[in-house]
Amino acid sequence: MGSGLFAVPFTTSDKVQELMMNYCFDCHDGDSKKGDIQLDNLESLVLEDRLDLLNKVQEQLYIKEMPPKKKKVQPNAKDRQSLLDWISVELGNHNASTLEEKLRYSNYGNYVDHEKLFSGEVKEKAFSPERRWLVNPRIFNERVMDVFRLDRNDRNRFKQRQDGVLAGVKNPFIIPEHSGVRDYDVRMLNGGHLLVMITNAKWIAKKQIYSALLKMPKKQALIDDLNSTRIAGTTVNSISGLDSWYPKVTPEAFEKIVLMNRLPTDGEMAAAVQEQFGCVLRRNATKQELAKYVELLSSSITLAGNSEGLQQMLFAVLLESDFLYRLELGGVEIDEFGRRKLTPQEASFAISYALGDLSPDHELL
Structure with a gap:
């Protein structure tokens, strides 16, 4: 004092x-x-x-x-x-x-x-401010597995591991389990959070097209690199082999660009962008988003080639806020009290996460 x-x-x-x-x-x-x-x-x-x-x-x-x-x-x-x-x-x-x-x-x-x-003394209509909710670790892991479109058997195998997550991915935010709070409304990201997000996105983007890369003539270098990260005695595609894991199938829209010996058409690039939005954000890209990411993909391919350019686009979509957060921003229409309803997709994610720590299925979406 x-x-x-x-x-x-x-x-x-x-x-x-x-x-x-x-x-x-x-x-x-x-x-x-x-x-x-x-x-x-x-x-x-x-x-x-x-x-x-x-x-x-x-x-x-x-x-x-x-x-x-x-x-x-x-x-x-x-x-x-x-x-x-x-x-x-x-x-x-x-x-x-x-x-x-x-x-x-x-x-x-x-x-x-x-x-x-x-008591009745509050006369204002109820509302919540626009918010971005961090998802808890279980939901975050499910989201990553959604990107790879893993089936239930593969998901269960990951959950049986001691850490229960993919080796190259880390949740940027540590949420204490003892608090009983499932997610937080956070307004600021620091450098540490951003670094983890970037590392995650690079790892996921590479794994998304790994199966397609193995079909290329220079696949031996990839296999050697994969073996260098593998625990001795585990198979190449084994979950217990840490970073040696990769999905068995690359989405067709991605594989087509990786394996072609020419520049992709606008239609092929648009298909790849929409595929990534579906994998990562569970929705289609808007007209503006589609134009932005097709332009990014085209310029990246021109500079670095099909595979590297595609990875750059995949990486960029993985940094969209929809992937890290559960958004409550509301739709376009405003009611007489100045409020906006959650969009159907926002509501479906809120319901599904609240009930089961899982992403919504196609019927709910």
């Missing part, structure tokens, strides 16, 4: 002083200081210490942990809100409220004031 020598000017209204006298100072004045918390000297604290203390008080008041339930004298809803409003203003003046940031996360969802929610 700071001393008066470094204090920042700070005052409280008579009303706030009265409320704190009635509900706070019995346990948190200079004599008692329960939990090493003192509230009757706020004006003498340096700014950083005062903001830290007010954040603690704000959270305890908001979730109704303070005053303790065993206390006979409790603030009514109006008094509690008055204290919260005062603290919110003080913290807001310095953009320092940690509670407001925490409440954006789903693991704080149960702290909604249910009395207020169901």
